[in-house]
Amino acid sequence: MKENYSEFLGRFEKRLHCLFHSESNINELSVNRGLPAEIWDGIMELKPLSVAIPEEFAGRGTQVKECLGILAAASYESLPLSLTFGINIALFLEPFAKYGQEGMKNYVFSRFLEGQAMGGLMITEPDFGSDALNMRTFYTQEQDSYRLKGTKHWQGLTGMAEFWLVAARKQLADGELARDIDFFVTDNNKEGQKIHVEHYFNNLGLYMIPYGLNTIDIEVPAEQKLLQHSTGIKMMLDILHRSRLQFPGMGMGFIKRMLDEALAHCTSRKVGAQKLLELDSVQYQLSRIQSSYSLCSGMCARSTAISGIDHDLATKGLEANSMKALVTDLMQEAAQICVQLSGSSGYKIDHVAGRGIVDSRPFQIFEGSNEMLYTQIAEIVVKQMKKEKQSNLGVFLQTLEQTKLIGDRFAKLLDFTLPEGMVQRQLIVLGKVIARLITLQYVFEMSAKGFRSDLYENSFKHMQMDIRKLLSDFSNVNNATPIVEYQEASNWMDFI
Numbered sequence: 001m002k003e004n005y006s007e008f009l010g011r012f013e014k015r016l017h018c019l020f021h022s023e024s025n026i027n028e029l030s031v032n033r034g035l036p037a038e039i040w041d042g043i044m045e046l047k048p049l050s051v052a053i054p055e056e057f058a059g060r061g062t063q064v065k066e067c068l069g070i071l072a073a074a075s076y077e078s079l080p081l082s083l084t085f086g087i088n089i090a091l092f093l094e095p096f097a098k099y100g101q102e103g104m105k106n107y108v109f110s111r112f113l114e115g116q117a118m119g120g121l122m123i124t125e126p127d128f129g130s131d132a133l134n135m136r137t138f139y140t141q142e143q144d145s146y147r148l149k150g151t152k153h154w155q156g157l158t159g160m161a162e163f164w165l166v167a168a169r170k171q172l173a174d175g176e177l178a179r180d181i182d183f184f185v186t187d188n189n190k191e192g193q194k195i196h197v198e199h200y201f202n203n204l205g206l207y208m209i210p211y212g213l214n215t216i217d218i219e220v221p222a223e224q225k226l227l228q229h230s231t232g233i234k235m236m237l238d239i240l241h242r243s244r245l246q247f248p249g250m251g252m253g254f255i256k257r258m259l260d261e262a263l264a265h266c267t268s269r270k271v272g273a274q275k276l277l278e279l280d281s282v283q284y285q286l287s288r289i290q291s292s293y294s295l296c297s298g299m300c301a302r303s304t305a306i307s308g309i310d311h312d313l314a315t316k317g318l319e320a321n322s323m324k325a326l327v328t329d330l331m332q333e334a335a336q337i338c339v340q341l342s343g344s345s346g347y348k349i350d351h352v353a354g355r356g357i358v359d360s361r362p363f364q365i366f367e368g369s370n371e372m373l374y375t376q377i378a379e380i381v382v383k384q385m386k387k388e389k390q391s392n393l394g395v396f397l398q399t400l401e402q403t404k405l406i407g408d409r410f411a412k413l414l415d416f417t418l419p420e421g422m423v424q425r426q427l428i429v430l431g432k433v434i435a436r437l438i439t440l441q442y443v444f445e446m447s448a449k450g451f452r453s454d455l456y457e458n459s460f461k462h463m464q465m466d467i468r469k470l471l472s473d474f475s476n477v478n479n480a481t482p483i484v485e486y487q488e489a490s491n492w493m494d495f496i
Contacts, residue, residue: 071249092119205358298442374431
């Protein structure tokens, strides 16, 4: 009989706390590369990844709520640990559960449950980062197998994962590569399938997770090819959007930890006769983190409703990009504020907030840089507005499904016509505005179900303030561009 989830999660949280605060010191562990084997064993013996394995294979059933709960519990203690789970869950186990061939599933899932195996996803290449459609890793079909060749880099868990989902394009008869993309499961335990690590990167932060450059020259049986439901590109979008929709799980525990640490410090620390908590500026900064906590809570609730593997997320770019981009910006801001409030003690690599600045920073870059995602958010909305022949942003957002419940409260602020020919820096700003409205609606919907109204109202105040500032940037475009050959007549010593 499956253990009650609250009990399962509670045991996991207690074990993590014990491992990181009693049996060892997470602040010391986090400054070293990797984790000791006994720590990994202590974490994995609780089978946290069972949340992303179907019940018919002895898992807990791939319920989004349970996956996000595990990610949040991990990120409260260690953001790199949560990312490790996120990679396994969203970039291997869920895609494999949805698209993997049945003949492989029992073997692979049992390796995760009994052998503490891990898995990841290989898409990014040295010359093709976000431009995945032009990747050069290719495959050729043999009698009953596929031959894969190429180079991949910056895959989390490089050299550590047993299983990989490798993206590749089919090599055609003329030597050119097909436009569509396919995915293959590789097993490092099998002869001829081991992916060679050329070298490891000396990554800044996230020390627990190895990254590196991989060379692929392997052959896999036909049963290890993922089965498309339509096209490979749509399958890739479904995988990436589902992953982005689970970023709030990693953000949830991390932001809560920053809030708890900052509140505890400001409650106990005194400046003269006053507690830090009594200072107006400090109250503002704490309320910023608390607003992020509420927004992330709303994202988790929405993700639970729409991101299960039974949903096709290929067309959910608006919400997936909004969640990923905004929650990672909020994570970085929360860490920055916590360090500022903590004073000099926060500026240490063994302080949870100081470490948090470095560890949360790449979240704004990987799986689509936030500038790119905000641009795409704006482009999706602008395209839909043109389709509906509506040019007034405020009017349109009162009809858009993802913003219509709160659109009226921003109608006056957004009562303007979008200009033609917007430059990218305007689109990025517009995307930031839309992402805030979309995620604020999630909190509004929760408040209707009993979520604290004062937390919602504080979030509203901060989002309203953010949007006012962003609209100033939008309407007063700074058109400065870099002067590449700037050296001539620019040395200050020549002008004294």
